[in-house]
Each structure stands twice: as C-alpha cells, then as structure tokens.
Amino acid sequence: MSSLQTQARAPTFFDEVVASTPGECHLDQCIQCGTCGGSCPSGADMDHTPRAIFQMIRAGLKEDVFKSNTPWFCVSCYYCTVRCPQEVHITDIMYSVKRMSVKEKGYDDSTAPDFSKTFINWVENFGRSFELGLASMHMIRHNPFGVFKIAGMGVGMVTKGRMAFTPTRIKGMNELKAILTKAKELEVAE
Amino acid sequence: MKYSYYPGCSLERNAAAYNVSTLATAAPLGLELAELDDWNCCGATEYISLNLTASFALIARNLAIASKEKGRAGLVAPCSACYLNLRKCDKYMAESSKLSGKVNTALAEGGLAYKPGTVKVRHLLDVIVNDIGYDAVASKVTRPLSGLKVAPYYGCMIVRPEFNGEGSSFDDPEQPVTLDRLLKALGAEVVPFPMKAQCCGGHMTQISDSSAFDMIRRLIKGAADNGADTIVTLCPMCQLNLDAYQGGMNAHYKTDYKMPVLYFTQLMGLAFGMDASRLGFGSELVDARPALAKIGVETPPPPEPPKKSKRDDKSLPMPKMIAETAIHAGTTIPADSSQTSAR
C-alpha cells in the first residue's frame, strides 16, 4: 500500500504558520536559495532575512521568529513573492507571522504592532483611517521627541491642506462593527 | 463607460490632489466615476497584520456594496494599496472556500454578501490605458508636455503580486511600461528609471527612520541621476513618502534634492489644457513650480552626440530588447526582435 501517509504527530510551529496562511503558501517547497533575502528592499535592516526566518520556522524556533524584527520590516512590496523560484507566498507568510506574534505577544519591539493597532482602532470606530489621530497617538507612545524632527513636515502638511483635523465617520458604522465583531469571533474559533 | 469609484482614505485629504485631478480628467476621457456608496477603509497593510478574517471582511464590505451596483464596468481604485487589497480579497476568497465562507458569515451580520469574482477590480491607470486607450488620451492633448523630463514611478503594489488567470497583473511586475507610454502620449520626455517599480517603504517612516529614508533616497537619487524634472506617481503612499518626507531624508543624508512628486492625473490635466488650480497643484511639499515652468517652453534640441568613426568603434553589439521589457522607455523597439537562432 502507499507508504506516503505519515504517522500522526502534534502540529509543529511550521504547521501552524502554514495553516494560518490563506491558500497554498508552498512553504514546504523552499530551497533556501535566498532570492527573497536578496530582493528585499528593507532586507539589510532586518535581524534575519526572510529566507533565514523560513529555516527558523522549519526548525521550530518560534520565540526567535517572533522576537525578530523581520516581519515588521516587511513593506509588502511582493518582490520576493514574484521572484521566488519555488512560488512560495512569502509576503502572505510574513503577515501570518505578524498575526501570530501579536496574538501571543511574542514580539520584541512593539513599535510596528502598535502602529497597526492604532491605525485599526480608528477604522473600527469610524470606518475610515484618521492620519492626525494616528500620527499623534503613535508619536506620543513611541517617538515623543521625534515630533520635533518632523515639525517642519507637519506644518507643511497643515498649511498645504493635507491634514484633516477631525475623523470622518461612515453611515454604516453599526453594520461594520457587527461585521468585524463576527469576523473576529470566527478567527478565534480556528 | 461607467465605473464604481473607490477613492480610499488618503484621497479624501492627504492626497486630495489625486482625487481632484482624477475627477477633473475623467470627463474629457469619457470616464464616468460614481463614488461607491458609504465605502470604508481597506485596512491598508495594517489590518491584515492583526487579524485575517476581520481584515478580509473589512475589504469585502466594499466589494459587497459594489456588487449591488448595476451597470458598472468595474470598481476603480486610484490608490495602489486599496487596489491591491480589493483585488487580493476577491482572489483569495475565490481560491479558498473556507475563507470565503467565513467572510460571508461575517458580512451577513451587516446584511451583506459577496460572491468572489463578481466585481472586476481595476487600477485607475489600467482603466485609462486599456479601456480608454493611449490614442484616445493623446487625442485630448492640447498642451503637450514637451520639454518636461519625467520619471514614471509605479511603486510596488500596482504591478505585484502577479496572480495568474483571473485578476492577473496588467503590466510587467519588474519593468512595467504602461505609465511610460501614457506620459509619452502626453508629450513628456520619459527618462530611464530602473527603480520605477521599487518600493517607497510604505509605512516604514513610522517604524524605522533610517530604513525608510534609505528607501526614499534610492528613488529620489535614481530619478535625479537620470535627469528627471519630476517624479510622476500613481499612489498616495508613494507620493507622501517621496514628497512629504523628502525634507527629512535630505536632513538625514545631508543632501539637497528638490525633486517634485506629482500625480499622473495632474499632468494629464495640464496636457488637456486645464488650469493648474483645478488639478490640486500647490499641495506638494516639494515645490513643483520650477518643473512646471518648463511646460510649453521651447527647448533647444539636445546636442548631437559625437559621431564615433566606424573604424574606431570596437564595441560589441547589444542584444535587441523585447518590446515589453525595455527599461529605457525612450528606445525604439523593433516590433518583433528575436535573438536566438530562428530560421
């Protein structure tokens, strides 16, 4: 009979990452060629290149992966995904790692996760993003003195009329809230 | 042709120039853009980092609303991130019945539903070059942008990822050419810009200064090195990074770049003979006036390159480029050039 059935095993970190990524991400096909690490525009600033992260995932190094700044430095430019010779959906896997590290609070530096959370906070309450609110809350928390550096730019944005002072709320806000609440329930039920 | 129009959050204020110039140029192009009723934020690259189902449900609400609108040729998004999110949501829901099921269960709470594949998501540039066509655009040009050297900047999310089959990318993911061709149709001189599809950094400015400024600098430098008067963009995030943060980048690197960053719709409007005030000019942080001053001004012909004597020319021939992948948009590409032995 077919000897291709594997014996039952507890799901590994690798299995969890793959399950958490929509569709077929082909992570098992990675040949560690480094095209992703070579293509990444922010790769030089990452603790580990995307390729290294995949090998760490395979090795089950969950903590190290979550502590790495790699997924948070991913700019979603999709160069890696387009060029990967094995069609691994690299960017999608980065998003999965981000989500998993937020869920387990495994990340080291909270700058990026907090930025996303602050951004989404406005969307979940108003239906649209609100830059002034986002920028101010984010700067206060993460870069209070940085506000002086960008003062010039901030003034410029205001004088050029590019900064809204109040958020816009969509009409269907209640419906949107219901949708998102249900969606989050379904996600947790995974 | 009538389309549903999804401006996205940026176009409301920060990138109002893009919105204004899009709507202004839509009429002469015969494009009817009807804003999607009560659309919500697409979640940018933020929501998907936190919650998969919720992020897709957020995007799908827009698709669900769009699917109810009749007689529309598609859903047009001028912002590349919104475009990618909408397109990706539709594609992934079509590929994963599990995801589609969960998203629709969530949508049902808001009295909505979306069947993947119903709405055709298009980028504004795609609609203009493919549905309207270069010739139609050129025919509306009354004030060609002659003398203006432009660096067409696509950014990353408009051409990548490719996807296959339905919803595949409308231009080359490495060296796209549609914006180059459009700008040429407007009479501008398109300079070679190999960095044209590199990422501007997205929200990197909020995560790491040095990394962000490096990415911005590469693009500004690339355009400047190739002699561009202005960078032309089609995404509000790119415009924000390259324009608003150019000062910060200059301070960081002690450089003095003054590269204006304009939306292609703004230049299109100028070429159509419209007044700059109708096209959102003046909201750029890096002054575009020196570049604009060049339009309509007679430029002297470029100096003749010194003719190399044939005997002295030892250079080896270059392979002929295939038309679609030419980096240097100014070169004449033969219609069907093949390098391999084909007899």
Place this chain on the structure above:
Amino acid sequence: MSEEVRIGVYICHCGSNIAGTVDVAEVARWAGELPNVVVGRDYKFMCSSLGQELIEKDIKEQNINRVVVASCSPHLHEPTFRNACSRAGVNPYLFEMANIREQVSWVTADKADATRKAKALVAAAVNRVAYQQPLNSLFVPINSNVLVVGAGVTGIQAALEIADSGNHVYLVEREPSIGGHMAQFDKTFPTLDCSACILTPKMFNVGNHKNVTMLTWSEVEKVDGYIGNFTVTIRKKARFVNEELCTGCGVCQEKCPKKVIDDVFEAGIGYRKAVYTPFPQAVPKYPVIDKENCTFFLKGTCKACQKFCPRDSIDFDQQDEIITVKVGNIILSTGWDLFDARQIPQYGYGSLPNVFTSLEFERMTNAAGPTSGKVYLRDGVTVPKSVAIIHCVGSRDRNYNNYCSAICCMQSLKFAHLVGEKTGAEVFECYIDMRTPAKAYDEFYQRIMKEGVHFIRGKVAEITDAARTPEEEGKTIVQVEDTLIGKQRRIPVDMVILSAGLEPRHDAKQVAIKFGISCSIDGWFIEKHPKLDPVATMTDGVFVAGACQGPKDIPASVAQGAAAAARVLSIIGQGEIEIEAATSVVNEETCVGCKECISTCPYTAIEFLEDTKKAHVIEALCKGCGTCVGACLSKSISLKHFTDEQLVAEMIGAMRTMTLFEAQGQEVA
C-alpha cells in the same frame, strides 16, 4: 473454436506484493473451477524460470492450449509468458494476463475486497482467452541506411559509428556547417580541452567518410513509412554556391560589403558577412549566401562575391533541391537552444550593457571569436577588473523552467577559471547549489576554489546600475543574499555573466510531430523509458540522442550518440524486425470507402486503395490502438487480438463474477 479449450490459470504471489493483500491460494482454487479451466495454480514468482517451467510442463503434460497468468502488468512480463508458451508449442497469442498487482494489490487496502477483485479479473481473462485466436507476427526487412538529424557532437558520433560499420548514413544539418554548439565553445570542462581541437577531427572524418552523405543547410520536410522502411524528403536549401567548383578560399567573404550581426554562431556579439561560412573550420567548407541580408537579393546590385570568385562558383539562380532518401532507422540529435535571458528583466540582460549570457561569453573567450579570445566589456576595449558569474538563470525556477539544466554549474566554474586566466580579474560566483557529480567534476570545483574565486551561496535577486554609494557609481551591481551568513550583499562589478539554462529547440514540437514522436511537458523529446531505454522512443525505428532528450553535457551526449548507433546497428544486424501481430484488418466486403478510419488513424497506418476503393491497413505501421474500429461507420474494421467477441467475453467474465458476489451479499471494490 474448433478444438476443445483447455485453460491453465496461474496466480502469482510476486513475493508479498500480491500475496500480502490477495488470498492467492483461494483465487487459484476458485479459478480451477471456472469453465474450461483444467488446472489452477499459485506460485511465488511466475516470471522466474521455475515459474515458467510450470506453465511449459502443464502445456506438455496436461495438453493445456490456453494460458492465463494473473500477476503484474503486461508491460512488464507479457513477452516473458508469451515466450514460455511459444517454447512449449502454444501460439503466444493464446495467452492472456490479468493484472492483479498494479490494478489490485497495490491499490486496494482491504484484503477481502482485493481477493474478490482479483477473482473478477481472472474470470474476465479466462473468459476472453477462450475466444483468442493464434496469430503470427509480421516480419519486415530493414533498410540498412540510417538518417541522422542534427550534426552536433552527438549526431557526428552516431554517424561515425554507423558509417564505420559499413552502413550508409544521411547526416542532415540545418546550419551551413556541422559542429553544433560544441563548435562555439572555447574550452570544455573538466579537462579544459579546446573544444574545436577535439571536435574538428571528428567533423573532418564524418565530412569525408565514404559512407556518409552530409547534407548541410538542409532540413527534413517529410517522413513516411515505418521502421526498416522510411521514406524521407529533405530540402537542401540553395547555398547559391556551386559546391562542385568552390574551393572554400574565402575571397567572397572578404569582399562582401554587407556586414550583419551573427546571432547564431557568434551568439549576437559578433558579425559575419551576407555570404559566409560560420567559422574557419566549417565542414563543409562551402559558404552560403544569406538571402535575407544579401544586397543582390534585396536590391539587385553588388554581386561582389561573384565578381571576385576565382572559380566562378557563385550561382544566384541556384534553387532548393528536394532529395528523397530511403532509410531503415532515424536518429534525432537536434540539440538545444539557450534560455532567453531577456525574460528576466531584473537581471538587466539587454538593457545593462555589461551583462552577458554564457554563449556570448564563450564566443568572447574563443580565440577565433569577435575579440580574438580577449575578455572585454561591451565597449570592446575595456578589460574588466571584477566579474560576477550567476548560476540558475531561467533554470530551477517555476517562473521560467522548473528543471535543472545540468551543465551550468560546471560551465560557471569553467568561466571563473577563464576570466581569472585571461584577465586576473576578481571573480564572484553566485550559486544555489554546486552540482558537480560526474567524473573529475568535483575535483574541478576544488581546483577553481584554489584559484581564489569568491563563492557566494545565494540566488541573485537583481542586477542593476542604480548606485547607492560612491563605490557603486558606474558599476554593475549584483544584489544577492549571502545565505551562508544570512546577509544581503551588493557587489559592484564590471561585468556579469549569466549561466542561462538550456531549452528545447524552439521548433522541437513540430519536429516531434514530423517524426511521429512526442515531447515532454518541458518540450524535450520523450524517450521510451528514462532509466532503462533512454535513446529509444515509442516509435519503432526513431531514436533520440543528446541534449534534445534533456539537458546534458558532452560526455553524456557522446555516450548517447554511440548508444543510439548501437541500437540501430543491432536492428540492422537482425536484418528483419518483428511487428506486433495485434493489428487492424479491414473486411473489404463491407467496407464502404468512406475514409473515416484513414482520417482518425493517429499513425497514418491506413491507406485508400484507389483501384478497389477500399481502406487497407498497413500492418507494419499499425500500433493496434483501435481508433479505427471505433470510427468505422459500417463496422468493417476489427482489431486482431481485440475483437468485439473477445472484449465482450472479458466484460462478461468480470460482470458475472461481480453479480455473483453481490448476490452473496459481498461488494466488489
């Protein structure tokens, strides 16, 4: 059936392959009780000599005249058991096999299900074999001439071996000279032999061999016939040079004013004239005129070659010649094309001047090439101080070609050596793996390591001229992740060489159709069996050798050329060949001459007889596929050994058994 049918049924255990799932003893016992079955046995290995002796013994002692063996796939052992029957005096076509391994024990989990299914298949075979008729194979004579298509090193090798044996070879080559890609190379790995030096003696031998008719600047237009008896139509294109008079002096080339880029032999980085021989050691030495670029053909003027030719051998009125030859066997050795690196825009080939392909570089380092063997940048004068060599360009990449091109790792190492030797430049080699498996290959790698080459394990992401730092200005920058240290690196160099992959010839599909063979999904010609029969094809009499069957290096190509020659010589040596007897036959009385069968036959094995207006099957071409039987509107064609009677009997055997089991309350899987 004129005589009493006495069937012997043999159930094979195949070790535990079958017996582990099917209750073989039970099936044998049950088979013994089927109608017309005289003996039912089970045995461990029916294909062994002892197993076969069992059959032969029963035939002799029990007067068995029909045999059924239930074992593996007929693809494997039908000939084995047919031969056993023959030896014992029973016509081999009175034998039938039931496949209870691939179709039962290997795919069924439940033992009871498997045993029931095995019984059903055995019953089917037993029923069928009762209706089988003795048949005799057809023997066709073999024409001893051989056609070799493609005269690269593989075709040359095959042609020489066959010609030396005394048989005649027609060697057809599409280019003006034989030699193929090997003639373009500078040095060959791992010995660093000069390619032309080892090839040209063979080229000369084959060009002058009394048993070889060399037809260059020619292509095969049509192939008719079957093994032993092919009729091949060849178009010998007009050279516009009279070969009887031309001495190959080369004055025409010298005087020709029209220079064009030679994108075949010089890989696009060199020039030739409109009248040319591709390289100085060309065989034959006669030039050709390139009609598409010749001033006379374009505008009616010039004719400098004719004016200066001392022997008046230029003939602008020369016409293509159509030559028809008869051969018994065909060897295809048509080689490969280079992957077009322009398909990878991020590597800059075609837009960045100093990015070269492997073939361009081979021509550059070749002493007879456009730079006389010197390594220069695209400007033709500057010597590079740093060179990067990139592996896996368009290979091992699902975006382009998924397969490995087999030769690029060794080729890249060779380039590293040549660059170092000729320029002393610093060399960087970027690879994913280092594939150096064959004899003396890994030793070559170690030799190159000693030469100070920087090896970086990483597939190159981008090659660009967009400088970020002052050191990068004016350079070609290779951006790659050095995976062994986990860091992204940008390496500014003067020159980049892309080891582009091998692809099938651009017209491989059309060529395959012409010769009646198939291509794999990647476009390479398909061999009969990748491990056990790599030079034969499913079409008898047509063989493939060399890179056209799949990317390979020169030693493997030469070996395959010789292997194909040996196969052909073996067939010629037999003098005649046996054709499978299961062919179609037309009942001329009922045939209405509608030609439906002729148009549906995939092997063009049916002809229309003009005098009787009936269809007639050419037995030697017929593969017994049965398409014509289905197509025939008047039910006038039947397939021997697969008659309606036999097939229906087989079905009844199986269905009756299944019905029986169902009635007993058991399901058959």
